[in-house]
Amino acid sequence: MSDLLAISGPRIFDGHRWHDDAALLIEFGHVSGIVGADDIPANAKRVQLDGGSIVPGFVDLQVNGGGGVLFNNAPTVASLRTICTAHAQFGTTALLPTLITDTVEVNVAAIAAGKAATEQRVAGFIGLHLEGPHLSLARKGTHDPALIRPMDDSDLARLIAARKDLPNLLVTVAAETVTPTQIRAMADVDIIVSVGHSDADAATTSAAFNAGASMATHLFNAMSQLGNREPGVVGATLSNDNVHAGLIADGIHVHPAAIAIALRAKSQGSHVFLVTDAMSQTGTDLKTLTLNGRTITRADGALRLADGTLAGADLDMIDAVEFMHTTIGLPFEEALRMASLYPAEAMHIEDEYGHLEPGAIASFVHLSDQRKVSATWIDGAEVFRA
Known part of the structure; x- marks a missing residue:
């Protein structure tokens, strides 16, 4: 069974730029990439979120x-x-x-x-x-x-x-x-x-x-x-x-x-x-x-x-x-x-924290359209949902 997770729906801010109509790919607790919604790998488990934005934790x-x-x-x-x-x-x-x-x-x-x-x-x-x-x-x-x-x-x-x-x-x-x-x-x-x-x-x-x-x-x-x-x-x-x-x-x-x-x-x-x-x-x-x-x-x-x-x-x-x-x-x-x-x-930990580029730890926040915290994920696992 694949550990690959694809989260889509909101806009995604990777720490440097925005991605629209895209999915955040997570594997073994780390970000493996951000791809277009039409390019999600077939073996990925899909999670669809409603609106808002995904931003680095x-x-x-x-x-x-x-x-x-x-x-x-x-x-x-x-x-x-x-x-x-x-x-x-x-x-x-x-x-x-x-x-x-x-x-x-x-x-x-x-x-x-x-x-x-x-x-x-x-x-x-x-x-x-x-x-x-x-x-x-x-x-x-x-x-x-x-x-x-x-x-x-x-x-x-x-x-x-x-x-x-x-x-x-x-x-x-x-x-x-x-x-x-x-x-x-x-x-x-x-x-x-x-x-x-x-x-x-x-x-x-x-x-x-x-x-x-x-x-x-x-x-x-x-x-x-x-x-x-x-x-x-x-x-x-x-x-x-x-x-x-x-x-x-x-x-x-x-x-x-x-x-x-x-x-x-x-x-x-x-x-x-x-x-x-x-x-x-x-x-x-x-x-x-x-x-x-x-x-x-x-x-x-x-x-x-x-x-x-x-x-x-x-x-x-x-x-x-x-x-x-x-x-x-x-x-x-x-x-x-x-x-x-x-x-x-x-703290000199920017290789893994503070962004959602490939290799980063998959810790991120789903914000609503009103910029309120809807859900929080740490190390690829959801730890909070409003």
């Missing part, structure tokens, strides 16, 4: 929780499965569950959970993002200042060891609290290093980039800003064509005009990509949640601590795409790339 590199679970509060493989399932209903097919600054013990548990999720092939799980604890107190955001600390030799050794057990590892550090030598040691073992929660000047940030950091975490938020005499982390990021930048596109974290400026600055080379920075509320009607013993309240499209500090985002990826299209005015296909191809490129 979204890749989210900053996901703190979902489905009622915050990874910090329950760093287990069961939590990772719940988080991945919650985000699949919003089109995310590959994600990095993110651990916010916490104790060494919680970090160890999170890494162990990531290893187990890899071994159990949890659908949608592609690695971990460890955001802290080696950050700047001046730009701590919602991170608990009592848990922020410099990186020591044992921390570095733990991260290098973790990379061997995980398919991908992203680490956010402040440029002024982690040395270029430490950054180089991480980059040398294919840990993706991102500068974030940093009050560094542009020279210090550029030194971090030169040492191997290749990303900035939630651009504009929790970092030194672009000034006329001191460009800060924002300026160093926007002026470096080799540095990718995550963006929380909810209209609350970053003003639309600032987003537009960033997109112009990053029009060549590495791109701005979308992240949700979602907490446990995604896929639920939760109104409050807890992080490190502090209450976060969900209201008016935002998540905030009692003092008003933003604490993650009340955002899912399809809404971020829609914001970039309707509010910022990007062509829809470019907004899609910001949620799929560009984050895959930032």
